[in-house]
Amino acid sequence: MNIGVLALQGDFREHIKSAQECGHSAVEVRRISELNQVDALILPGGESTAIALLAKNYDLIDPIRTRIKAGMPTYGSCAGMILLADRIVDGVQGQITFGGLDMTVRRNAFGRQVDSFESDLNFAGTSLHAIFIRAPWVEEIGPHVEVISSVTTPDSQSHPVAVRQNHLMATSFHPELTHDLAVHRYFFDEVCK
Ligand code: GLN
Numbered sequence: 001m002n003i004g005v006l007a008l009q010g011d012f013r014e015h016i017k018s019a020q021e022c023g024h025s026a027v028e029v030r031r032i033s034e035l036n037q038v039d040a041l042i043l044p045g046g047e048s049t050a051i052a053l054l055a056k057n058y059d060l061i062d063p064i065r066t067r068i069k070a071g072m073p074t075y076g077s078c079a080g081m082i083l084l085a086d087r088i089v090d091g092v093q094g095q096i097t098f099g100g101l102d103m104t105v106r107r108n109a110f111g112r113q114v115d116s117f118e119s120d121l122n123f124a125g126t127s128l129h130a131i132f133i134r135a136p137w138v139e140e141i142g143p144h145v146e147v148i149s150s151v152t153t154p155d156s157q158s159h160p161v162a163v164r165q166n167h168l169m170a171t172s173f174h175p176e177l178t179h180d181l182a183v184h185r186y187f188f189d190e191v192c193k
Contacts (some may be wrong), residue, residue, distance in 0.1 A: 124190075
């Protein structure tokens with residue numbers, strides 16, 4: 001597959017490397033012509049407000065929305081999760097997303113307790129070490145969204161941190177920052193098929 005990584009801001013280089021290590025070709029996407037050539041798209045971690053603003057300036061909002069609606073497999077990590085959400089809590093005024101995933105995410109959700117942390121998670125039956133950096137969590141999901149992984153906060157509440165809806169997947173954490181390719185492989189092998 002030819003994997004595109006939205007390369008406007010954030011850790012897109014790490015996602016390119018992960019996709020290549022999984023045996024796929026991976027390219028940076030900044031233009032509509034580049035978007036048109038990819039089979040699947042990754043929205044990286046970074047700052048969702050900055051990525052949305054740049055996507056607007058690069059005239060990429062509608063083309064990406066159109067491809068997502070047409071079934072292009074898309075994976076968002078952290079800021080990318082926010083960009084795939086239909087609804088945001090604690091976004092900036094008027095913050096736009098590409099949407100597609102029928103969920104509400106809370107931006108900087110863990111930040112009220114702890115800014116960044118690492119945690120061992122069960123992800124689709126395998127255990128993995130996850131890095132969270134000013135991460136969102138999933139506050140509410142629609143009936144077709146499947147929870148793949150959750151985290152329990154010190155107040156004993158469980159919060160989804162990895163979800164999937166058909167051809168769309170999102171994680172609150174950053175698998176591109178670890179050497180474990182399990183999450184990328186799940187996206188390529190299960191979500192993209
Ligand atoms: N807090 C950031 C945002 O709102 C996301 C952080 C990240 O991607 N590590 O976009």
